[in-house]
Amino acid sequence: MEKVQISDKMCEEHVIGELIGRKGAYFEVADILDDECFYQSRLREIWCVVKELASKGEDIDLITIYAELSKKGSATTPLDLADLSEKFYLGNLLKLAYRLRELRDRRRLYALGLKMQSAGVSETETVEEIVTQMSNGS
Numbered sequence: 001m002e003k004v005q006i007s008d009k010m011c012e013e014h015v016i017g018e019l020i021g022r023k024g025a026y027f028e029v030a031d032i033l034d035d036e037c038f039y040q041s042r043l044r045e046i047w048c049v050v051k052e053l054a055s056k057g058e059d060i061d062l063i064t065i066y067a068e069l070s071k072k073g074s075a076t077t078p079l080d081l082a083d084l085s086e087k088f089y090l091g092n093l094l095k096l097a098y099r100l101r102e103l104r105d106r107r108r109l110y111a112l113g114l115k116m117q118s119a120g121v122s123e124t125e126t127v128e129e130i131v132t133q134m135s136n137g138s
Contacts, residue, residue: 007039008103030051115134
């Protein structure tokens, strides 16, 4: 079966760009986004660093993000971060954040659907076991 990619790289880049380029942007979306909202691993890595910096009360900018990424052995360069910061979105950051969260939820639904499809043709578990697993989200 072909792997389905449920993501929006441009949206992820705009959100990260705004987090790098606009002071206080993180706090506008911190309650909306989580690590799974970022499908692109490089962007997820940057999000995690931004989140760490915020939790320590440190400034969130290109310099501090790069310093933290370097400590972690990341391949992300200052030029990469500068390129992202240029993707600063002057529209509605919240709208983009909610889009990323919806895409995260759709990826979860897709994964759950694949589990259900597989369980539906396998007789290794009873129907009751499958329903219980699906109800528990596992």
